Structures are given as C-alpha cells and as structure tokens.
Amino acid sequence: MSTGVGARGKFITIEGIEGVGKTTNLQWVRQCLSEQGLEVVTTREPGGTPLAEQIRELLLTPRDDVMDATAELLLVFAARAQHLASLIKPGLQAGKWVLCDRFTDATFAYQGGGRGLDQDTICTLESLVQEDLRPDLVILLDIQPELGLSRARRRSKPDRFEQEAVAFFSRVRQAYLRRAASDPERYLIIDAGQPLADVQRNIHNGLLDFCRRSGGAI
Numbered sequence: 601m602s603t604g605v606g607a608r609g610k611f612i613t614i615e616g617i618e619g620v621g622k623t624t625n626l627q628w629v630r631q632c633l634s635e636q637g638l639e640v641v642t643t644r645e646p647g648g649t650p651l652a653e654q655i656r657e658l659l660l661t662p663r664d665d666v667m668d669a670t671a672e673l674l675l676v677f678a679a680r681a682q683h684l685a686s687l688i689k690p691g692l693q694a695g696k697w698v699l700c701d702r703f704t705d706a707t708f709a710y711q712g713g714g715r716g717l718d719q720d721t722i723c724t725l726e727s728l729v730q731e732d733l734r735p736d737l738v739i740l741l742d743i744q745p746e747l748g749l750s751r752a753r754r755r756s757k758p759d760r761f762e763q764e765a766v767a768f769f770s771r772v773r774q775a776y777l778r779r780a781a782s783d784p785e786r787y788l789i790i791d792a793g794q795p796l797a798d799v800q801r802n803i804h805n806g807l808l809d810f811c812r813r814s815g816g817a818i
Contacts, residue, residue, distance in 0.1 A: 609639075609696045610814065611688070611733070613703040615776060616741035617769050618762050619748030619755075620792040621799065622701050625741060628800050632807055633697055641691045644701035646679040649686045655679040660759040667760075669715040673722070676707050681729045689733070704730065705738055705779055710761070713775025714768050737810045739803060740780050741792035745769035748792075 612629065614622050626642060633640045647656040655675050659667075680703075691698045704726050711717045745766050752762055780787035788806035790799055 607695050609692045609694070609698060610736045611692055611698050611700070612737045612739065613700045613705065613735040614739045614741065615702055615705045615709070616792060617709075617743065617745060617748050617772050617776075619751035620741035620743045621751075621796070622741060624796070625739070625799065625803060626699060626701050628803060629739065629807065630699055632804055633699070636811075639696045640699055641687070641696050642699045642701075643683070643687055645683060645703055645706065646676055648679075648683040648688075648700070652679040652682045652686075655682075660761065662758075662760045662763060669711065669717055672715070673707070673711045673717055673725070676711065677725045677729050680704070680707075684730065684733070700735075703735055703738075705735075705740075705776065708779055709772045709775040713778075714764070714772045716771075735786070736814065737807075738780070738787045739806065740776055740787055740789045741799070742773070742777070742789055743792040745773055 614626050614629065616622055630640050630642055645652075646659055647653045655678055659672065659675055659679075688698050688700070704722075707726075708719065708722055712719050712722050749762070749766060749769060752758070777789075780789050788803070788810070790802050790806070792799055794802075
C-alpha cells in the first residue's frame with residue numbers, strides 16, 4: 601500500500617521503560633510497514649537531528665551535579681522542537697510514515713510520573729511545541745520494571761536514567777498505563793515480557809488493525 605499523493609503520512613511511536621526491546625521492535629515495525637510499500641522514516645527521542653542529539657547527550661550522560669527536573673523537562677522539549685521542525689513534520693507532510701523511538705508520552709511518564717512534575721505544565725509545553733500534532737498510534741511495550749532493568753543493565757553501562765531506582769521506573773510504568781487507559785483507541789499495549797516471537801506477532805496484529813481503521817492496508 602503506497603501513500604496517496606499529497607496525503608499526510610502516519611506518525612507511530614514506540615514507548616516503554618528500559619529493557620522492553622524498543623530498538624529491536626522498532627526495526628520489526630519498520631519491516632512490517634516497508635513490506636507494504638510504505639516509505640518509512642525511523643528516528644528517536646531525545647535526538648533525531650544533529651542538534652537534538654547533542655541535547656540527548658546532555659540528558660543521558662551521568663554527571664556529578666544533579667540536573668534540576670525542570671531543566672531536564674525543558675531540554676527534552678527543546679530537542680523535540682528541533683526534531684519536529686527538521687525531521688518529523690517535513691516527513692509527514694511528504695507522505696512518509698514516521699516511526700519514532702519515544703515521544704511526548706515518555707515525557708509524561710518520565711518527567712511527570714517519574715520526577716513528579718506537574719502534568720499541566722507538561723501539557724502547556726506539549727501544546728506550545730507540537731500544536732495539535734499527536735502520534736496516530738502509540739505502541740506501548742509493557743514490562744515489570746525489575747525485569748526491564750535487569751535486561752537493560754546486562755546490555756550496556758547504565759545511562760543517567762538507567763541509574764534510577766526500581767521505584768522510579770514503577771512510577772514511569774504506571775504513568776504510561778494511565779495514558780493508555782485514557783485513550784485506548786490510540787494505544788496498543790504489548791506484554792514485552794513474552795518471548796520475542798509472541799511480542800512481534802502481537803505487534804503485527806495491532807498494526808493490521810490500525811491500518812484497517814485508518815484506511816490503509818498491511
């Protein structure tokens with residue numbers, strides 16, 4: 601299925617705490633969509649453009665001085681503003697399907713749920729930076745924090761967020777699940793604790809349903 605001339609592309613994001621397999625499954629989603637003749641752009645947050653990647657380094661690099669939670673929030677949205685202007689919006693306007701490893705749901709989960717920042721403040725920044733742009737589909741890979749962190753810490757040296765305690769990630773997970781419950785038509789919740797083959801089968805089935813509902817085919 602090819603995107604029609606002049607049609608806006610779809611915006612799909614993949615969310616979840618550390619260790620859920622976002623990188624592996626992002627490539628699976630890309631493969632599923634590309635096999636249908638769709639032009640797919642993959643990207644990530646924070647990051648996605650040279651400037652936003654520099655901000656990512658500021659956010660993820662462990663440091664001795666504690667980063668203020670509001671400073672963290674503003675850096676996230678600064679990177680997002682650049683990402684939207686340089687990559688996401690142009691891609692969607694060109695009819696491409698944009699597939700992003702995390703987006704604003706992560707901000708509500710990490711800075712809102714994890715850090716305890718005011719949800720209304722995040723909403724205000726969301727509207728300022730994104731206007732009315734929201735993901736068409738959010739694939740939420742859900743896992744128990746203990747299992748996710750165990751996987752993540754076996755994979756690589758922990759970044760600044762991965763150094764947080766299990767309680768932090770429990771709050772993040774619950775914030776994700778609350779957002780999904782508030783808009784179930786837009787969220788696809790996948791049990792990421794299953795074997796990979798089962799995870800990817802469920803993602804594929806969810807993409808099938810999404811494309812049928814959105815007027816496409818897969």
